[in-house]
Amino acid sequence: MEKSYVVGIDIGGQSAKLGVVDARGNVLSQTVVKSNDTTDINVFIEHLCTAVEQIIKDAKLTKDQILGIGVGAPNANYYKGTIEHAVNLTFCGKDLVLPFADMVTKRIGLPVRLTNDVNAAAIGEMTYGATRGMKDFIVIALGTGVGSGIVVGGQLLYGHDGFAGELGHVTMVRENGRQCGCGKKGCLETYTSATGVARTAREMLEKTNKPSLLRNIPAASISSKDVAEAAQKGDALAKEIFEFTGNMLGAALADFIAFSAPEVIVLFGGLTKSGNLILDPVLKSMNENVMPIWKNKVKVVFSQLKESDAAILGASALAWELRD
Secondary structure, three states: OOOOEEEEEEEOOOEEEEEEEEOOOOEEEEEEEEOOOOOOHHHHHHHHHHHHHHHHHHOOOOHHHEEEEEEEEOOEEOOOOEEEOOOOOHHHOOOOEEOHHHHHHHHHOOOEEEEEHHHHHHHHHHHHOOOOOOOOEEEEEEOOOEEEEEEEOOEEOOOOOOOOOOHHHOEOOOOOOOEOOOOOEOEOHHHHOHHHHHHHHHHHHHHOOOOOHHHHOOHHHOOHHHHHHHHHOOOHHHHHHHHHHHHHHHHHHHHHHHHHOOOEEEEEOHHHHHOHHHHHHHHHHHHHHOOHHHOOOOEEEEOOOOHHHHHHHHHHHHHHHHHO
């Protein structure tokens, strides 16, 4: 029987999104399971695989028609099929290294390809999205953190240990930098993620007496969405927050360009919903800071993948490698 379908799974700290995908990138059926309701990896694997079996039935398919499963997860090692030191995944419990791909295969009887969640997104863009036909590009995820996937010569960059591409953890502020969850200080992630934008808002509100719509929101509750909505209403302080964020990200992208000379940089994640509020200062800063040979040469675009399907498509694209 021809295996013309794959399953894509994107695992986050709160939930796992999964779906059955055909060769054209159509999501035939999908569902969500919680990933934060157990500290037992075996319980999570059982819930996940039961859900996979159900969406295969919902798509009116059988497991014999499924080529395999692609999984994107934090701290996932493509070479080993392991999830390592993923402190934000409660089902990892005290286990520092989980043989995740092998565990899923053993339970469900399908081959599994596993990689970092943003690496999966990069494969998704190359297969279904904005970078189809391109061989050199970078994908930057602006969500709760900042992740990245780097493609050079048509190949995803994994490095010798499978963990290459942690651009969110380059140091942007050497002195008195913000504490990052990775243990370092001053990481790009602490300034240009959605949580970083919220933190910048709180800091600016403390340092200035400027009027702002954000003052109507309890400081601890301010989100990047609140900042974007205020900026869209003309709030000067909120616009200043996006200028600060965009300048920081643009300067970082200029350095990333020097590393791999990409044709395009693709931005995706919750922060991209702010549109030109983030894109305009990013482009300005990037081209002010990049070497002259690349000035106004590298495009920066938002992901073209449908938001509701993007995570599933990115992970599913990994499974098509099983045809090789």
